[in-house]
Amino acid sequence: MRRKLAAGNWKMNGTAAALAELETLTAKGAPENAQVLICPPSTLISRAKDVAGDIISIGGQDCHANQSGAHTGDVSAEMLKDAGATHVILGHSERREDHNERDEDVRIKAKTAWDAGLVTVICVGESLSEREADNTLDIIGGQLAGSIPDGATGENLVVAYEPIWAIGTGKVPTLSQIGDVHDFMRARLERRFGEGVGRTVPLLYGGSVKPGNAPEIFAVSNVDGALVGGASLKANDFGAIIAALDAS
Numbered sequence: 001m002r003r004k005l006a007a008g009n010w011k012m013n014g015t016a017a018a019l020a021e022l023e024t025l026t027a028k029g030a031p032e033n034a035q036v037l038i039c040p041p042s043t044l045i046s047r048a049k050d051v052a053g054d055i056i057s058i059g060g061q062d063c064h065a066n067q068s069g070a071h072t073g074d075v076s077a078e079m080l081k082d083a084g085a086t087h088v089i090l091g092h093s094e095r096r097e098d099h100n101e102r103d104e105d106v107r108i109k110a111k112t113a114w115d116a117g118l119v120t121v122i123c124v125g126e127s128l129s130e131r132e133a134d135n136t137l138d139i140i141g142g143q144l145a146g147s148i149p150d151g152a153t154g155e156n157l158v159v160a161y162e163p164i165w166a167i168g169t170g171k172v173p174t175l176s177q178i179g180d181v182h183d184f185m186r187a188r189l190e191r192r193f194g195e196g197v198g199r200t201v202p203l204l205y206g207g208s209v210k211p212g213n214a215p216e217i218f219a220v221s222n223v224d225g226a227l228v229g230g231a232s233l234k235a236n237d238f239g240a241i242i243a244a245l246d247a248s
């Protein structure tokens, strides 16, 4: 059985006041059939962990490739872990774009995160022009090969398919487009890491997931959950997405 995961990415949103939303979400209790993860800004990780306890897992949104050192303003995987994180998102398209992160950078960060004991949520996704040029699967295949280090397992890796054009736009691929990419990712992971590992890695869809579209997205084969931006900021919206995943 693969783990189902509802992951929320708060991005650069939230001060201490935002923890009230996490408190509301935590009060709903743990879903029976799914794990819930919130990735707040790193300034909130420690306090978020105190609020979420064992009900909701807490993660970082990025970490440095090195374990420590002279990297002003950066956060290491070990620091995230020490603050209470169990997961870290890596290779989000906003990191790839704003910080010129390449697949190789993501791969090195992932290795460092694994060494620190974190589960990595590695993001891949095509741009609109790549989709329109019918290059989606080539792009996704290249990103999977380049961004995931050797040594992946169903325990240390989660992959999130996030078409860049669907993030924060309200646009969502068709269910068959999502299914095609997820089936392709599953096949690629099985081919590289063996069937036993490949079939246990949770595959998330991300990009404008809302309470209204979550049930149909979770019904797509090889979709094991969602990485959610905007709708994860409100406990009621994210709670409805979690409930849809739990029921799927």
Ligand code: PEP
Pocket: 009, 162, 166, 167, 168, 169, 170, 206, 207, 208, 209, 227, 228, 229, 230, 231
């Ligand atoms: C994201 O940034 O990972 C994301 C999926 O955002 P949104 O849900 O707002 O589209």
